[in-house]
Every structure is written in structure tokens, then in C-alpha cells.
Amino acid sequence: MSHHAPAVRAQDPTLANRYGTDHTRPGRRRLWAGLGGLGLVVAVLLSVWIGLNMSVGAIEYKDVGFTIEDDGHATVTFQASVPEGVQAECDVLVTDSHAAPVGFRTVRLETLPADRRDSPSDAQQRYTVDVRTVVRGDSGVVETCRKV
Numbered sequence: 001m002s003h004h005a006p007a008v009r010a011q012d013p014t015l016a017n018r019y020g021t022d023h024t025r026p027g028r029r030r031l032w033a034g035l036g037g038l039g040l041v042v043a044v045l046l047s048v049w050i051g052l053n054m055s056v057g058a059i060e061y062k063d064v065g066f067t068i069e070d071d072g073h074a075t076v077t078f079q080a081s082v083p084e085g086v087q088a089e090c091d092v093l094v095t096d097s098h099a100a101p102v103g104f105r106t107v108r109l110e111t112l113p114a115d116r117r118d119s120p121s122d123a124q125q126r127y128t129v130d131v132r133t134v135v136r137g138d139s140g141v142v143e144t145c146r147k148v
Helices: 013-019 026-055
Strands: 060-070 073-081 088-095 101-109 124-132 139-147
Touching: 060 139, 073 088, 073 139, 088 124, 101 124
Parallel strands: none
Antiparallel strands: 060 073, 073 124, 088 101, 088 139
């Protein structure tokens, strides 16, 4: 004589009443997975497009050096590369030994037209800017450059 409990099947009306039946459809699951994948592709393409647009035509700049002339005057030298047809200006900052600003000047950059450039590296030019200071400075940098 066997004392095994009867096997319970998933379609047993008692279990279906207690837990409900499986209502998921494979077609709907595939639809949501497809829409999620499509959304991911669109997001990646959008971020690549925005990233490329931000870098094209960007103004690049790099500090070269500075000279503290006296208590009221400093010069800052930097290189900047400005795309043809773009007008730009840079903010030059002189700070003291505590990194407090003691001099500031905004300068507009003059660029070579394309017909006067011998090579692409001619787009990068060197600028030296005189900055008045309220006390003796300790360093000078280009804070930022932007299109105008």
C-alpha cells in the first residue's frame, strides 16, 4: 500500500483560486523588451550626437606662463585655438598666495583668417595679456574662454 500524497498540478482549481493563474503573454513581454532596447539605442545615439556637437568648434586654451612685474601689474601668456569665423574672449585671472583674486581682465581674441594660415597648427596662437592687480600677485592663469 502506497502512502504518497497525491501530486498537486498547477491547474488544480484550489491553487488557481488561491494564487491566481499565470496571465503573462510571451508576445507582450517581447514587446516591452523591444521597446526598452529601442529606447536604449535612441539614448546612446542622442548622447553621442550631443557630445560631438559640444566638441566641434570648441575653443581650446592652455596656460603658458606668467610674470609678476610689481605690486600692481602682472602679465599672463597663454595659447588659444579658435576655429575660423568664431569670435572668442578669455578671462585672465591673477591670484595672490592665498588663491584670492587680485587682478582680472577679459580679452577678446583676434584670430588669423583661414587664407593666412599655413597649417592647421596656425589656428593656435599665443597671447600675452597685461593685468592690473590691487596687491602683488602670486600666479596668473586663463580662467576660461568662450564664444561671443
